Amino acid sequence: MKISQLITVLLVCILGGAAIYYSLEQRKEYDLIVASHGGGEQVLDDQAGGLRSLRKELEAQQNKAAEERKKSIDASKEAKRTMQENRTLCQAAARRLQVAEGNLEAAKEALKAELAKIKAIQDEIDKYNDKMREYGIDISSTTNVKEMVERIKLEVDQVKQENANLIAEKEELDTLVTAAKTKTSREETNLSDLQDKQADYRETLRKNEDLYSIAAVNNHWNYVVVNVGQDSRIGLGPDHVLLVIRDGQPIATLKVTRIENGQVIADFDPKKITQGLRLEVGDTVIRRKPHGY
Structure with missing residues (x-):
């Protein structure tokens, strides 16, 4: 707020106080007039209107003074x-x-520091100029200097x-190296997982002691007959899936559909046989899940 505004507010407060004081003085004079006439009814009737007007004026002035005070x-x-x-802004400005x-x-x-570097460079240039003059080369010409600068x-x-x-x-090599490291790490992880799976599979095959042989193959209806004997303990259901083994590697899976007289009738899916191979009589058959697992 500007100083002129503060002065205006103070003047308004002073004028309001003066109005209140003037109203009080007028009230005292009125009381004296009433007292001098002995408190007669005629005086009261004559000045009743003036008193009411004065009271209203006094109330108006009091209300105005209250408003001015609030302002x-x-x-x-x-x-x-x-x-x-402003104090906060000044403090921030000071900081x-x-x-x-x-x-x-x-x-x-x-x-x-830069001026010191420039001076050192100028000193080197001066030494260089002296050396060039010793060899009969004058580089003091502005044209020669411009050519040298260019x-x-x-x-x-070119160096830049x-x-x-x-x-x-x-950066390109770093990107390639990073990609190669990532790929190598991923391949090493996959290789480790594959090795673990192969080890588990070999261990499973090692525990599978019962070996059977395919006695007949029907490629038209996609089933085989396997000689298993009377005590094979092979049954029906998902826990009795058979594997066909050739050269130590599984080439197909068999789903048991019927068991009778020491023989197992099992279906196969030709699409799931190792590519390029067909089931043949004499192929070895084992349980996919060893007995007891």
Whole structure:
């Protein structure tokens, strides 16, 4: 809030107080007039209207004074809040100024360092010029200097481009190496899982002691007859799936459909036989799940 606004508020408060004081003085004069006339009814009747008007005016002035007082209090609160905000802004500005001064000092130090580097470079240039003069080469000419600068710029640009190409090649190689490492790690994990599965499978086959033989194959109806004997303990259901083994490797699975007279009738799916092979009489048959598992 501006100072002129504060002054205006104070003047309003003073005028309101003066109005109240004036009303009180008018009331005293009225009381004196009534007393001087002995409190007569005629005087009261003559001045009743004036008294009512005065009272209304007094109430209006009091209400106006109360409103002005409220406005003054609100203005004071607003001024206090504004002053607090200004104080906060000043503190923030002081902190920013302090940071800026610190940055300025750092920039001055950096500038000093750069000037020192430039001076060192100039000293080297002067030594180089002296060496060139010893060999009879004058590079003091502005034209010669410009040509040298342009040539140096071209060489610098070429070096920058070569560096950029090398960096790009390195990044590409890093990407390929990372991809190769990821692929190798994944393949090693898959290989380890496969080895574990093969070991489990070999252990399962090792525990499977009962070996049977295919006695007949019907490729038209996709079933085989397997000689298993009377005490094979082979039954029907998902736990009695058979494997056909050739050269130590499983080539097909058999689903038992009927058992009679020491022989098992089992269906097979030709699409699930190892590609390029067909079931033959004499192929070895074992349980997929050893007895007791």
